[in-house]
Ligand SMILES: [Zn+2]
């Protein structure tokens with residue numbers, strides 16, 4: 001009685017290879033798993049790390065994509081609290097093991113065997129994906145699938161890192177970079193009550209930055225970013241969303257007392273900082289990963305309450321190569337999102 005059902009997926013067949021739109025066989029979710037009918041999937045710079053096998057243990061053929069929004073299409077045995085038709089998002093956090101030391105400490109985002117969609121299992125550049133139920137976040141009615149998708153990685157990363165930072169309402173917070181992460185970081189910083197500074201390249205981005213909620217704009221091409229931040233009183237937090245170690249290094253002297261450089265932009269280049277720069281003002285430099293499924297849900301709820309939204313350019317799944325190239329070019333305004341027609 002069972003008929004084979006096929007679905008479309010954009011797969012990469014070898015490291016660095018082009019996207020290949022293929023048909024795959026739809027399978028039933030296993031115990032504890034949920035099959036999601038993908039409506040939208042964001043295109044993240046980290047996807048290049050998978051496509052180019054820059055991360056360890058990437059296997060091909062590969063279906064990347066970890067900013068997924070859609071509906072529960074089928075639930076496997078033992079799945080509680082999720083029903084067919086529920087609107088869900090799945091981000092970078094695609095499941096945790098429950099047994100490693102971090103999980104036993106309740107610190108799920110640092111799970112030693114944390115699963116990322118597109119890495120641990122086929123991701124969201126497809127009409128369907130099957131994920132552990134523990135990876136699911138609920139999407140509020142006010143948020144469309146296209147709006148929800150980027151919140152699973154870019155959104156939760158900026159929201160979570162800001163609310164976990166030392167900054168308190170009224171403090172000066174600078175968002176370094178105005179791309180996929182940065183344009184959300186500026187909005188979240190404003191809504192969290194921070195005096196918000198956007199730092200980006202070129203005077204032409206000032207209007208957009210202000211429109212997103214920045215109280216101040218610093219053009220990094222006009223020189224001395226640190227000096228301009230000090231002129232505003234010194235930043236309690238610099239949220240480094242741009243993957244530029246040079247730009248991060250140049251901002252450190254813009255931190256005030258007890259200031260934090262919070263590193264989100266992923267790059268292998270070393271950040272340059274001297275002990276002198278850190279000691280007297282008690283500055284710190286630290287990283288921040290994304291957030292758990294529950295934290296993605298909290299991000300979505302905060303966005304629903306405050307009006308924070310990713311600005312997106314959508315492309316149908318079959319135009320995946322063009323969407324990916326536009327993301328890589330840095331020209332996207334501000335997040336590319338693939339849609340499936342579901
Ligand atoms: Zn991402």
Ligand SMILES: [Zn+2]
Pocket residue numbers: 096097098099100101102103110111112113114
């Ligand atoms: Zn674990």
